[in-house]
Each structure stands twice: as structure tokens, then as C-alpha cells.
Amino acid sequence: MNSAWILDSPRLRLGYLPTPLVLLEQLSAQLGGPRIWLKRDDCTGLATGGNKTRKLEYLLAEARQSGADVVVTFGAVQSNHARQTAAACAVLGLPCHLVLSRRVRWQHPGYESSGNVLLDRLLGAEIHLSDRGQVADTAKALLSDLRAAGHRPYVIPAGGSNATGALGYVRCALELVQQSTALGFSLTQVMHASSSAGTQAGLVAGFAGLLQDRQGPDQRPVPQVHGINVYEPDPETLVANVHRLANQVLDEKLPGARVTNRDIHVDHRYFGQDYGIPTAETLEAIRLLARTEGVLLDPVYSGKGFSGLIDRVRLGEFHGTEDLVFIHTGGTASLGVYDAAFDAPRSGKL
Ligand SMILES: Cc1ncc(COP(=O)(O)O)c(C=O)c1O
Structure with missing residues (x-):
């Protein structure tokens, strides 16, 4: 083999x-x-x-090699990928930004505050909630702010799927x-x-x-x-x-x-x-x-x-x-x- x-x-x-x-x-x-x-x-x-943990082992190795000092990723509000990215970044001491989009038609009073979102916050990630049609604009503004502040962001696509x-x-x-x-x-x-x-x-x-x-x-x-x-x-x-x-x-x-x-x-x-x-x-x-x-x-x-x-x-x-x-x-x-x-x-x- x-x-x-x-x-x-x-x-x-x-x-x-x-x-x-x-x-x-x-x-x-x-x-x-x-x-x-x-x-x-x-x-x-x-x-x-x-x-997502398995994917992040390779993605964050690449982030490290590229000299990135901050991670940005995407997902739905209750994204498991976002939560595991937040946890991995906590382990590695990397700031983590999560652009979370409102795209699921499930109604719950805690949908945007508990479950994975609560864990994202506990793990120290910065959350950017966005309506579905606004994700590209939110990400663009975030990345340009980070770069203007001298950071080198590593961007992970939704689901870590590349x-x-x-x-x-x-x-x-x-x-x-x-x-x-x-x-x-x-x-x-x-x-x-x-x-x-x-x-x-x-x-x-x-x-x-x-x-x-x-x-x-x-x-x-x-x-x-x-x-x-x-x-x-x-x-x-x-x-x-x-x-x-x-x-x-x-x-x-x-x-x-x-x-x-x-x-x-x-x-x-x-x-x-x-x-x-x-x-x-x-x-x-x-x-x-x-x-x-x-x-x-x-x-x-x-x-x-x-x-x-x-x-x-x-x-x-x-x-x-x-x-x-x-x-x-x-x-x-x-x-x-x-x-x-x-x-x-x-x-x-x-
Ligand atoms: C719990 C869980 N199972 C399965 C999947 C699907 O994995 P993939 O996006 O690689 O198809 C995801 C992706 O978000 C997930 O969070």
C-alpha cells in the first residue's frame, strides 16, 4: 500500500x-x-x-508555514467548522475571526447565542454575524482592516474544504x-x-x-x-x-x-x-x-x-x-x- x-x-x-x-x-x-x-x-x-479537526491539522500547518498571524474563516451561524477552527487557533495562540452567515431557516431564541456560538465565544474567537447576501462584503472589509493594521491573515474556506x-x-x-x-x-x-x-x-x-x-x-x-x-x-x-x-x-x-x-x-x-x-x-x-x-x-x-x-x-x-x-x-x-x-x-x- x-x-x-x-x-x-x-x-x-x-x-x-x-x-x-x-x-x-x-x-x-x-x-x-x-x-x-x-x-x-x-x-x-x-x-x-x-x-474539521483533521482538515485543520493540514490547513493550520500551511498557515504556520505562510507566516500568517491571524486566521479568518466562514460558516453558517451554528458552524462546527468555525467552532473547531476557534479551538485550534486557541491552541496555537492565533487570533481567529469567524464570519458567520444567517442562512438556516431554523427558529430558536438561542440560535445566535448558544450551541456552537457560545463555544466560539468561550474559545476567544471574534464573531462577525452577517446576512447571507452580505458575507462577501463583510469578509472584504474585515480582511482589508486586518491588512491595514499590518496583519497577515490566513483565509480558510467554509468547511475547510480545499x-x-x-x-x-x-x-x-x-x-x-x-x-x-x-x-x-x-x-x-x-x-x-x-x-x-x-x-x-x-x-x-x-x-x-x-x-x-x-x-x-x-x-x-x-x-x-x-x-x-x-x-x-x-x-x-x-x-x-x-x-x-x-x-x-x-x-x-x-x-x-x-x-x-x-x-x-x-x-x-x-x-x-x-x-x-x-x-x-x-x-x-x-x-x-x-x-x-x-x-x-x-x-x-x-x-x-x-x-x-x-x-x-x-x-x-x-x-x-x-x-x-x-x-x-x-x-x-x-x-x-x-x-x-x-x-x-x-x-x-x-
Ligand atoms: C458535523 C459535520 N458533519 C459533516 C460535515 C460535512 O463535512 P464536509 O463539509 O467536509 O462535507 C460537517 C461540515 O460542516 C459537519 O460539521
Whole structure:
């Protein structure tokens, strides 16, 4: 297995890695399908953890190398990426500015003050709340003020999803190959909530680069990565973003290796009304995992993603698959601002 291209990239250690890969025994028995394994990326450690920590290890290494003295990033008001960036900057002693946009139609009196926003503040970040159409102007003014004051800002795109950030999930692909081998199962299917494409692109590029064109006795299959779309109203946008970003990573790190559209699996069936609005099945998935395994999911990402896993197993779509991995990408810091959702009538499906 060729992993040098991953291990050689500059990285800061910010997370508790590798995260555990655990078997959900009760849930697997209850669903009656494949054995379900949970990759605990909600346990990466930075201020309640989550998938962005892996990306920030590479992004902030680049920030350090570039001589930046302040970090600016973007997200929705309850952004988990923004909160983990604030935490990473606290660790590194870098001032952190968060441009948070009002783009989710969820009503809660604490939406702009508790959950992730409370944590951002505790972590010392400066918050710039902005209406959706004003983000570019807010960012432009902020960056020009910072530069005028003599700072050298490092700008991280929303979700940390560029070719540098995606390396975090290339590394996760390597961890999954190593852990599944040590645990003695064949890694063929991986699922997770997908939005800004960096997680899925990193995994797809990682598995392709690690496992394709192998010589000799190593005949492990290239796992399929299923992104449950929680963000893009048009799933083809997510497919295109993942495809482009995965090949950008490979072009930079492993020239010659490519992925095609056939390697990108985006599932739009669980999207519901909109980004940030949980479906009845999302809430039921959160309850089910909490009550069978004592693990918490979130209403925007991991709960919606997991509702897809539950439904697809029930539909028999993984018939013949022995082991299925779900990556828990975190997000539970926002649970409190969705408390009212759990009072609503239940769908009765779970
Ligand atoms: C909890 C959680 N899960 C999943 C995702 C999706 O990751 P990506 O943006 O890399 O697609 C995010 C992104 O914000 C997230 O916060």
C-alpha cells in the first residue's frame, strides 16, 4: 500500500488520532443487516470534536508555514467548522475571526447565542454575524482592516474544504484501511454526511490513491464512499465538487492517479426540506443511536446521515455486505438549539 504521499504532507497534531473504530453491536442486531462500525471522528478532541479537526491539522500547518498571524474563516451561524477552527487557533495562540452567515431557516431564541456560538465565544474567537447576501462584503472589509493594521491573515474556506483541508480525510482513509485490517474485516462500504465536499473528496482520493493499481498480494477492494447529501439542494453540485476536489488532491500529491464520476456516490434521498432542517427520520435516528449505543448524533449532519444508513439497511441495499462503516463527523454542540424538534410528534418509523 502506497501511503508515503499522505504521511509526507506537512501537518500539525491537533486531534486525538487515530479515532476509535467501534462495532455497534446492539444497533446491528436490531437492524438485522451488516455489522455496523462507527468511526468516532466526533472524538477528535477539539472542543467537542468533529471532522474539521483533521482538515485543520493540514490547513493550520500551511498557515504556520505562510507566516500568517491571524486566521479568518466562514460558516453558517451554528458552524462546527468555525467552532473547531476557534479551538485550534486557541491552541496555537492565533487570533481567529469567524464570519458567520444567517442562512438556516431554523427558529430558536438561542440560535445566535448558544450551541456552537457560545463555544466560539468561550474559545476567544471574534464573531462577525452577517446576512447571507452580505458575507462577501463583510469578509472584504474585515480582511482589508486586518491588512491595514499590518496583519497577515490566513483565509480558510467554509468547511475547510480545499485540497489542503481534504488531506485530513485522505489520512482518515489510511486509518480506516489499517484499522479494518487489524480488526479482521473487509472494508467495502463507508458512509457519512456530506456538505462542503472535503470529507468525501479526501476519502475518495485517499482510497483510490492507497489501493488502486496495487501489485502483488495486496488485493483489498477500493471501498465505496457514500455521501449522504445534507447541504446542496442540487445533488449534482455536490457530485461535481467532490469529483473536482478529489482529483485536485491527487494531482497535487499523486500525479497520474484519478477518480471518475463513477467513484462519487451522493445520496439525496435524506435531504428533506433544506440544509439545517432535520427530518422526522433524522430525529428518530438520533434517538435510536442514543438509546441503543449511548452515542449522540446531531440534527444537521450526522443524524441526517445516519437516518440514511438506517433506511438503506432496512431497504436491503447492503444485502450481501458483511460490514458497513459510518463516519461520525460530530456536530452535537448544536443539539441544544434543536431541543424543540424533539417535542414534535414522532414519525413512528423507528
Ligand atoms: C458535523 C459535520 N458533519 C459533516 C460535515 C460535512 O463535512 P464536509 O463539509 O467536509 O462535507 C460537517 C461540515 O460542516 C459537519 O460539521
